Amino acid sequence: xxxxxxxxxxxxxxxxxxxxxxxxxxxxxxxxxxxxxxxxxxxxxxxxxxxxxxxxxxxxxxxxxxxxxxxxxxxxxxxxxxxxxxxxxxxxxxxxxxxxxxxxxxxxxxxxxxxxxxxxxxxxxxxxxxxxxxxxxxxxxxxxxxxxxxxxxxxxxxxxxxxxxxxxxxxxxxxxxxxxxxxxxxxxxxxxxxxxxxxxxxxxxxxxxxxxxxxxxxxxxxxxxxxxxxxxxxxxxxxxxxxxxxxxxxxxxxxxxxxxxxxx
Amino acid sequence: xxxxxxxxxxxxxxxxxxxxxxxxxxxxxxxxxxxxxxxxxxxxxxxxxxxxxxxxxxxxxxxxxxxxxxxxxxxxxxxxxxxxxxxxxxxxxxxxxxxxxxxxxxxxxxxxxxxxxxxxxxxxxxxxxxxxxxxxxxxxxxxxxxxxxxxxxxxxxxxxxxxxxxxxxxxxxxxxxxxxxxxxxxxxxxxxxxxxxxxxxxxxxxxxxxxxxxxxxxxxxxxxxxxxxxxxxxxxxxxxxxxxxxxxxxxxxxxxxxxxxxx
Numbered sequence: 001x002x003x004x005x006x007x008x009x010x011x012x013x014x015x016x017x018x019x020x021x022x023x024x025x026x027x028x029x030x031x032x033x034x035x036x037x038x039x040x041x042x043x044x045x046x047x048x049x050x051x052x053x054x055x056x057x058x059x060x061x062x063x064x065x066x067x068x069x070x071x072x073x074x075x076x077x078x079x080x081x082x083x084x085x086x087x088x089x090x091x092x093x094x095x096x097x098x099x100x101x102x103x104x105x106x107x108x109x110x111x112x113x114x115x116x117x118x119x120x121x122x123x124x125x126x127x128x129x130x131x132x133x134x135x136x137x138x139x140x141x142x143x144x145x146x147x148x149x150x151x152x153x154x155x156x157x158x159x160x161x162x163x164x165x166x167x168x169x170x171x172x173x174x175x176x177x178x179x180x181x182x183x184x185x186x187x188x189x190x191x192x193x194x195x196x197x198x199x200x201x202x203x204x205x206x207x208x209x210x211x212x213x214x215x216x217x218x219x220x221x222x223x224x225x226x227x228x229x230x231x232x233x234x235x236x237x238x239x240x241x242x243x244x245x246x247x248x249x250x251x252x253x254x255x256x257x258x259x260x261x262x263x264x
Numbered sequence: 265x266x267x268x269x270x271x272x273x274x275x276x277x278x279x280x281x282x283x284x285x286x287x288x289x290x291x292x293x294x295x296x297x298x299x300x301x302x303x304x305x306x307x308x309x310x311x312x313x314x315x316x317x318x319x320x321x322x323x324x325x326x327x328x329x330x331x332x333x334x335x336x337x338x339x340x341x342x343x344x345x346x347x348x349x350x351x352x353x354x355x356x357x358x359x360x361x362x363x364x365x366x367x368x369x370x371x372x373x374x375x376x377x378x379x380x381x382x383x384x385x386x387x388x389x390x391x392x393x394x395x396x397x398x399x400x401x402x403x404x405x406x407x408x409x410x411x412x413x414x415x416x417x418x419x420x421x422x423x424x425x426x427x428x429x430x431x432x433x434x435x436x437x438x439x440x441x442x443x444x445x446x447x448x449x450x451x452x453x454x455x456x457x458x459x460x461x462x463x464x465x466x467x468x469x470x471x472x473x474x475x476x477x478x479x480x481x482x483x484x485x486x487x488x489x490x491x492x493x494x495x496x497x498x499x500x501x502x503x504x505x506x507x508x509x510x511x512x513x514x515x516x517x518x519x520x521x522x523x524x525x526x527x
Contacts, residue, residue: 172367172433175327176440177357177384182391186380190371 057239066237073215073222074244080142080211080221085204087143088150093196095151096158097184103162116159119152128214139220146207146214153206157199158192165191197263201256208252212245277305279444279476280326285335285345287321295321297500299335303444307492308467308477310508312484314520318500319480323446326478327359328352340443357384360437360475362466364449366429368421368436375417377432378404381439400439407435411465427458431465438469445470447479451486459483463490484516 061067098104099112128145135141165188173187215223222241229238280303287296295318303309311319324330326337326344337344339355347355360381368377382400383391390396408414411431416424421432430450437445447466451459467490470477481487487494488508496504496511496519504515 166370168363168365168367169369171329172361172363172436173369173380173383175329175356175359175361176381176436177353177355177359178380179353179384179388181388182383182386185388185392186369186372186376186383190369193371 053235056233056235059236060239060243061234061237062240066240069225070222070237070241070244073225073241074248076139077208077211077215077221077223078248080139080146080214080219081204081207084143084146084150084211085200085207087147088203088207089154089200091147092151092154092158095155096162097188099155099159100162101159102165102167103184103188113159116152116155119148120156121152124149124210125213125217128219129217132218137218137220142211142214142219142221145219146210149210150203150207154196154199154203158196161192161195161199162188194263197259201259205249205252205256208248209245279303279305279339280478281336281338282322282326283336283338285322285325285337286333287318287325287330288333294333295500296325296332299500299502301495301502301505303476303478304493305476306474308470308479308490309493309495310479310481310487310491311495311497312481312487312519313497314482317497319482319497320448322497323361323448323478323480326444326446327356327361353384357440358443360440360442360445362430362433362437362445362447362450364452366426366433366453368424368429368432370422371420373418373420374408374413374424374432375404377421378407378435378439381436384440404435404439407438410469411435426454427462430454430458430462434462434466434469438473438475441473442475445475445477447477449480449482451481451483459486466490484511 095112095116099109099116101109104112124145127148128141131141131144135144169191170183170187173183178186211221212223212226215221215225216227218224222245226238226241229235229241282299282301282303285296285299286294288294299322311322313319321330325332326339328344328347332345335345340358342351342355344352344355369380372380376394379394379396379400382396386396405414405417408417411434413424413428413431413435416428421429424432430453433450445466450466451462454462463486466477466479469475479487479491488511491508494504494506494508494511495502496515498519503518504511
């Protein structure tokens with residue numbers, strides 16, 4: 001053995017804090033399982049119930065009046081999703097810009113970040129309950145609730161995307177004597193546009209799913225009809241609604257792919 | 265265009281005069297110590313010196329991408345060091361800049377990058393709609409012909425090679441119709457052959473238009489070949505200021521030798 005070699009420090013230093021954190025997580029997961037009475041027996045009965053439930057769903061309801069009711073719900077859901085996404089995206093652009101710490105002074109980014117954090121604090125359904133109380137039952141409450149949720153998501157990601165842009169490109173545009181708005185248009189926007197389109201289409205997809213939820217608390221859309229079907233044990237109708245929602249999501253998925261292709 | 269006032273104490277032939285310029289990024293640790301230089305009104309003035317000696321800071325103080333701590337920068341009767349807001353933007357419009365890493369907007373096309381040189385003159389709405397004066401678009405096509413990139417006009421800048429990008433960078437600066445051009449190590453990221461081609465292009469385009477150039481460069485042979493005036497910097501101070509012919513090994517040893525490399 002060469003003495004110089006043995007004297008060297010190890011090539012890979014173990015990361016003890018990370019190891020301890022993993023062990024702690026595993027221990028807590030075991031503890032939580034024991035407390036919550038999660039057992040194999042309960043799981044087996046659950047599977048049994050599930051099979052019976054699915055059996056009662058088949059075949060799906062296709063009666064004309066119910067189909068009309070469902071379609072009306074789906075249309076409303078779609079309206080809520082499109083309007084809240086459009087409104088949310090439009091508001092997120094300036095809000096995200098104001099929150100970007102590489103472009104704006106702290107006295108502006110700080111309150112804007114607080115506003116975004118506030119929008120993100122609660123689940124859409126909770127915000128929807130607040131808006132139902134404020135503006136009454138119906139689609140308006142759903143639109144407003146999902147707009148707030150969209151701002152919380154897109155504005156935050158948009159601000160982060162702006163903070164990661166290359167300062168060199170910005171510097172070059174600034175050096176031409178361009179006014180601030182032109183610096184944004186040529187130095188910032190081209191660098192973040194594809195990512196912004198990605199966030200926006202993802203949020204639209206989420207909003208379609210979320211807009212099926214807010215109906216449960218009376219904020220409009222297919223969710224209300226679905227919840228009623230649940231409570232009336234109308235499981236075959238429930239299946240029809242679920243299939244319609246799946247179809248809607250798939251259409252939105254292909255729309256997203258198309259939009260992303262247009263913007264590269 | 266702001267009314268051009270007469271040059272003050274600086275001689276009519278000077279493109280720029282810097283007096284007592286000092287820059288500290290951290291208090292008490294000056295990067296530039298009391299720089300006083302005069303840039304001739306014609307030709308290329310090369311600023312040579314090792315990396316980290318403040319060449320880049322000096323050039324960025326001129327168009328205020330970096331804020332000077334103290335001193336005056338006199339340009340066409342204006343003190344660039346004191347300008348703010350609109351006056352600063354209007355002064356920047358008159359000063360073109362070429363960067364070491366080209367600093368093109370990668371996702372815009374070559375044509376859009378060229379026209380971004382006119383952003384100081386175009387309203388945000390027209391800039392967004394890509395509505396530029398026909399005159400500017402004509403100049404852009406001519407410049408693309410000159411730099412040999414006409415076929416690339418509608419390609420995105422990230423599709424270009426290093427040499428091609430720097431050609432676009434130079435064309436963008438010329439699009440400003442500048443009265444002074446700042447070039448910060450424009451050839452340092454390029455191979456030797458392309459470096460010479462880029463320098464020939466830069467010299468040709470500015471000479472024909474009578475634009476004085478301040479060129480940061482650490483390559484002494486290139487500086488000697490293209491510059492009419494040389495400023496040597498070491499440790500944040502000017503140690504040589506004169507004709508390229510007067511630059512001898514003693515000066516070069518003072519500029520590049522010793523501990524200055526470590527700064």
